[in-house]
Amino acid sequence: MLSVLLVAISLLISLLVAAGIRTIAIRSANTPTGTSPKAPIPGLPDADLAAKHLAEAVSFPTVTHRQWKHDDKEPFLGLHRFLAETYPLVHTKLEQLDAGALNLVYRWKGSDSSLEPALLLAHQDVVPASDAAEWLYPPFSYQVHDGFVYGRGSFDAKGQMIALYEALEALLTAGHMPRRTWYIAFGCDEEVRGTEGAAKIARYFDSTGIRFAFVLDEGGVVASGFMPGIEWPIAVVGIAEKGDANIRITCTRDGGHSSTPDNPTALGILGAAIWRLESGRQAPVITTPVRMMLRTLGLHASFPLAVLLLNLWLFKPLVLLLFSANPTMNALVRSTCTVTMAHGSDAPNVVAKQAEAMVNVRLLPEKSTDRTYRWMAKRIRDKRVTMEVVADAVRSKVSRLDGNSFANLSEAIRTTFPQTIPTPYLMTGGTDALWYEQLSDHVFRFTPANMDNGELKRMHSRDERFSIGNLGKAMEFYMTLITQDSLSV
Numbered sequence: 029m030l031s032v033l034l035v036a037i038s039l040l041i042s043l044l045v046a047a048g049i050r051t052i053a054i055r056s057a058n059t060p061t062g063t064s065p066k067a068p069i070p071g072l073p074d075a076d077l078a079a080k081h082l083a084e085a086v087s088f089p090t091v092t093h094r095q096w097k098h099d100d101k102e103p104f105l106g107l108h109r110f111l112a113e114t115y116p117l118v119h120t121k122l123e124q125l126d127a128g129a130l131n132l133v134y135r136w137k138g139s140d141s142s143l144e145p146a147l148l149l150a151h152q153d154v155v156p157a158s159d160a161a162e163w164l165y166p167p168f169s170y171q172v173h174d175g176f177v178y179g180r181g182s183f184d185a186k187g188q189m190i191a192l193y194e195a196l197e198a199l200l201t202a203g204h205m206p207r208r209t210w211y212i213a214f215g216c217d218e219e220v221r222g223t224e225g226a227a228k229i230a231r232y233f234d235s236t237g238i239r240f241a242f243v244l245d246e247g248g249v250v251a252s253g254f255m256p257g258i259e260w261p262i263a264v265v266g267i268a269e270k271g272d273a274n275i276r277i278t279c280t281r282d283g284g285h286s287s288t289p290d291n292p293t294a295l296g297i298l299g300a301a302i303w304r305l306e307s308g309r310q311a312p313v314i315t316t317p318v319r320m321m322l323r324t325l326g327l328h329a330s331f332p333l334a335v336l337l338l339n340l341w342l343f344k345p346l347v348l349l350l351f352s353a354n355p356t357m358n359a360l361v362r363s364t365c366t367v368t369m370a371h372g373s374d375a376p377n378v379v380a381k382q383a384e385a386m387v388n389v390r391l392l393p394e395k396s397t398d399r400t401y402r403w404m405a406k407r408i409r410d411k412r413v414t415m416e417v418v419a420d421a422v423r424s425k426v427s428r429l430d431g432n433s434f435a436n437l438s439e440a441i442r443t444t445f446p447q448t449i450p451t452p453y454l455m456t457g458g459t460d461a462l463w464y465e466q467l468s469d470h471v472f473r474f475t476p477a478n479m480d481n482g483e484l485k486r487m488h489s490r491d492e493r494f495s496i497g498n499l500g501k502a503m504e505f506y507m508t509l510i511t512q513d514s515l516s517v
């Protein structure tokens with residue numbers, strides 16, 4: 029017995045030693061790149077003035093909702109007029125293209141037609157603010173306080189949109205001539221799946237045969253305190269996003285009067301099915317974007333954590349256990365199911381003849397809705413409950429990191445946010461970028477702003493805001509990206 033124990037202990041020690049040696053070897057072969065020595069960009073716009081422009085842009089309630097059919101165009105048209113007045117050079121020196129609906133698309137012609145163009149994105153629309161009375165300041169009004177622009181859309185994504193306009197106007201004022209051709213597009217309905225916005229713009233580009241060297245949309249941010257053991261801020265760049273599907277589950281029974289119930293009711297059976305769904309989780313998978321993220325973090329983490337992250341061959345179960353403990357991290361390694369809507373009868377004294385619930389499914393990249401459908405059926409295991417896919421997911425493809433695109437983007441991030449580590453990762457939410465994946469192998473999702481959890485929680489919620497400091501950083505980032513690209517291609 030003792031000898032078995034001794035063999036087990038010595039085996040464990042040898043594995044740990046092997047992992048340690050391997051970690052040192054990987055880290056010495058991939059010396060982390062330091063901060064960029066580049067000089068700051070000249071001619072940066074005044075951030076306080078830009079904040080005023082952002083506050084004005086926020087005051088146009090460009091809200092989209094599920095049944096939105098362009099019925100209220102006026103806020104969008106008002107925003108367009110404001111942008112044309114505020115950024116005259118963008119609207120006279122760049123070519124404005126008609127990609128349908130309320131979309132805004134520009135083309136800035138470069139001097140070297142042998143280079144593939146690039147595409148920069150943000151969106152004009154915002155989610156509603158139904159709890160407006162509870163906001164610190166009215167969500168659709170001009171509000172600049174204590175270094176922040178407040179209001180719906182100030183962060184998602186008008187902050188990014190205004191930063192782009194400011195950067196373009198400043199570069200045009202300075203007489204900058206890009207080598208590469210740049211396209212800039214702002215869709216009108218990102219918050220409701222982008223079918224009028226990004227989908228139409230992407231079709232327009234596709235019909236003209238344009239392919240992009242890279243596409244950059246909103247996405248991950250610069251986060252500090254991302255993980256204990258990593259002291260530097262991390263810039264997470266989405267290289268794929270999770271798929272978004274809806275599956276309806278339904279139970280049909282005899283209805284009747286609530287005074288003479290025949291339990292279980294349709295709603296009771298459905299409730300039990302929901303409980304069984306929620307008490308299980310699909311098997312975890314480390315997909316390519318997460319594997320790449322773990323490797324980048326491993327190169328920069330303190331030693332014990334680095335051994336863990338760089339030796340998945342040994343520590344994968346432990347890493348998955350750590351991810352599973354936190355809902356945000358768990359979503360990176362699992363396809364998830366969330367029950368979001370339910371309906372029974374329309375009156376308190378009527379037993380529902382039919383009860384139904386909607387399950388929102390978020391799929392890991394390269395995984396199909398079918399797989400989750402089968403998992404759900406197994407969990408529910410009740411023939412009285414039927415299932416129907418009402419909206420299937422568009423599957424995101426994982427962007428490539430080879431070539432100059434990701435390297436140039438990382439360089440612009442390091443120049444603008446010194447001491448920051450750019451890393452690939454998986455977006456758990458959806459973006460317009462999905463629609464452009466057919467037009468480029470290099471589609472990235474990154475919002476150039478410093479954000480902690482407290483700030484992120486305001487997005488799509490109460491008291492959304494964007495700091496003037498972040499607005500300055502975002503402008504600097506875009507100017508760096510556009511001018512550096514002209515130097516280094």
Ligand SMILES: [Zn+2]
Binds near residue numbers: 218
């Ligand atoms: Zn957004």
